Amino acid sequence: MSTRTFDGGGSSLATTIAALEAANIRLGPEDHVVRTSLDTFDGRLAAAGLRLERRCGAADVLELRGPDGVPARLTLPAATLPTTGGSDASPVRTGVLDPRDLPPGPFRSRLTTVTRERVLVSYLTLVTRRREGDRPGREGAPTVAVGVDRWASLAVGRYATRRAPDPHARDALQAWTAEGWAIAAWTLEGWTLEVIELPGHPKPAAELVRRTTRRGLSSHEGDALDLALRRAGVDAGGWKGPARTALDRHAPALPGYRTVLRDLLASLEANWQGTIEHLDSEFLHQTRIAVRRTRSVLAEGRGVLPVDVRRDQREAFAWLGALTGPARDLDVYVEGWSQLTSPLPAAAARALDPVRDHLVAQRAAEHTTVSAAMRSERAAAVLTAWRAWLALSDDAVSGGRRADHPLGEVAATRLREAQEQVITDGRAIGSDSPPEALHELRKDAKRLRYLLESFGPLGGRKRLRDILGHLKLLQDNLGEFQDTQVQADRLRSSAAETAGAGRLAPDADAAVERLAGILEARGAAARDDFARCFADYSARRTRRTVAALIDGMSR
C-alpha cells in the first residue's frame, strides 16, 4: 500500500478541492497540525524500514509505518507524551522522545527493539492546515484516503543531518539555535495532496493519482513529510557515523593526517550538542570514540604534525578524554545493570537497588560535570583553535621532518612498530604473569587498533577487515579480564558508600559478594582463555595478513 504526494506548487487549491469532491471524496474540517518526523540521531528507524510521525492537532498521535504500509497509531493525551531535553529556559523544546517512556505494548516494543539505547529526535517539523478525507465504499468504510496540507512553516530539527547546507538557512540557523530548537526554518506557501492507498482497494487510489496527474500536477512517492525532508535537504537516513575520506598513500603525510583529523572533528562536532544535553548515552560514546582516535592520530603524528600544534592539541584532547571517562563508565554500568544482576535471584537483585540508585545519581552528577565543561570557554577555545588549524590550506601549514614523506610509508612504519609491540608483549605473557602485563598489552592493542582504523584502509579493506576481526577477539578477551575486575571493585566500593549512607539492607552484603564473585569468575575465565585468543592473533596466518597490509601501504 503506497502513498503518493502531489505538490500543489502555485496551482489553485480550490480547483483541486472541487475535483476531489467531484470524485466523491468527503473532506473533513481544516485542522491546525504540527507534523514532526522522528528518528534516532543515526537513523535506526529508517534503516529498519520504519517511519515515525508525531501529528499534533485536535489529537496528539504517533503514527508508525513499516514497509508494508499498515499504519500503527498511538493516541495519547498531550500530558502523557513525554517531551524532554533542550534547555529548560527555551520556550520551544527540542522535541525529544524516549520510546522507552511510551506505554508498554507492541508499538513501544517495535520501536525499542530498533532504537535500543537511543532516543528519538525531531528531523523536521511541518506546520500545516490539514484536511483529511476519504471516499467511502458502499458500506461506509473508505476505499481511498487523502490528506490536504496547506503548508505554513517548516523547521529542521537541531539533530537532523543535512545533505547540503542550504545557504539560505544560515541566518535562520542563528535565529533558531538561540531558541534551542531548530537550525533552519522557513515560512512557506503552497500545498500538497496525499493520496493514500488502502488495503483491498488499489484501483480507487490509482484512479485518483491518474486524474490528478492529468490535471498537470507532479507527484512523489511518500507523504508530505517525506517531501518536506527532501526539500529541506535533510538526510532521512540520519547520521551515518564517522566519515572516512579516502586517503592517497603516495601523497605527503601531513595533508593525509589532516584529512583523518578533519573527519574526526566532524564526528566530534556532530555528537557534541547531544552529549552536552545528554539526550542518550550514544552521543557521549561517539564523542569519546572521536576524542580517542584524535588522540591516537596526534600521538602517531610525531615528526609529521607541527610540534606546537601536536603538543597543544594532545593536551587539549587528553583533557577531553579524562573529562568524559567517568560519565561513560557509569553509562555502561547503569545501562548494563539489569544484565549484570540477571544471574541473581530476584530478591537479591532487589536488595541491590540502592546501589543502582547510587550509581544513577553518580552518573547524573558526572553528566552535569561533562555538560558544564563542554559548555565552558575552555572547550569552546579548544574547538575553535582546532577547527581553525584544520581549516588552513595545506600550503599554509608546515609540519615536522617527515611531513613530506609519503603517507603510506609513515603510517606503515608506525603500524609495524605497534604490531611488533603487541606480538612481543603478548608472547612474554605466561600463565603466571601479573594482571598488569595483560593491561599493558591491552593498551598496545588499542594503539594498534586506532592506527589500523585511521590508516589501515591504505593497505586494502578486505585485509583490514580480516585483521580487525582477529584483533577484536584479543581485545574483547583483554577487556573482559580487566573490566570485570574494575566492575567488581566498583560494585564493592559503591556498596560500601551506599551502606555508609545507611541505605543498604544487611542482606545486600551477600548479594554484593555473590555478584562480585560472578564477575571475578568471568575475569578468571577470560584469563584462562587469553592464551587461545593471543594464539589466534599471533598465528602465522594473521601475522602474514598484517605484513601484507603494511606492505600494501608503503608500496
Next chain:
Amino acid sequence: MKVLAVVSIKGGVGKTASAVNLAYEASRTGARVLVWDLDAQGSATYLLRVRQRLAGGGAHGLVAAGGELGRHVRATTHPGLHVLPGDLSLRFLDRELDAAGKPRRRVGALLRPLRASYDLAVIDCPPGASLAIESVLRAADALLVPVVPTTLAMRTLEQFEHIVATRRRPPTLLAHVSMLDRRKTLQRRTVEELAARPGTLATVVPNASVVERMGPERAPVAVFAPRSVAAAAYERLWQELAVQLWP
C-alpha cells in the same frame, strides 16, 4: 503477531461486541489489528462498515490450497484496524477446511504470511464448537470467552476448559463477564463465583443500551459514546488483555 480468538459455545453472549470494541481499543493504543470475521452472519464486518462479501469464491477461495488471506483484507474507518470480512459462504467453512486438507492447521497456516504486518489478529468466531473452531484454537495465543452470568454460564466456560485441556500447547483461556445486570442477585453471585476462577478478567462489561446501539451506529462504542460506562469498560478490558498478551 498475537492471535486472540473470541469464542463461546453459547450464542448471543457478546462475542462480536467484545471482538470489535477490543480490536478498536488495541488499534487506538498502537497495535496494527486485523479482525477476522469467521461468522457467516458477518456481524463484525457489518459493524466495521465493510461489505459482507469474500472476494473470489467465498469460503472456498479463502481456505483452499493456494488461498491467500491478504487479498481479502479491507480497511475500516479506523486507521490501523483492518478486517477480513465474513459472508454467508462461511456456513460451509468446515466442509471447505476438510477439503483443503490438514484442516486443524489451516487457520494458523493462513495467518502466517500476515504475521509481520499485524500485531494482533482478533478472530470473531461463530457460536458452538466445530472443526473451524478447533483450527482457531490451534492458532490462538489466547481465547476470550464472554460469559453472561446466568445459571448455566459456568458450564459453558467449563466446556472450553475441557476442550483446551486436551491440547499439547494450550492457548491461555480468559473469560470476562458480559452483559451484567447488577439488579439481579443471582447474577451478582455468579460473578463472584467467576471472579474466583483463574483467567477471569477483573473488568465487567455491564448490560448497557449503548452496546446495542453499535448496530445502528455501525461503530465501536468509544466512537459514538466515548464517555459511556461501556466504553470505559472495554478500554480497561483491553488494558488487562494487553498485559496477558504482551507480558
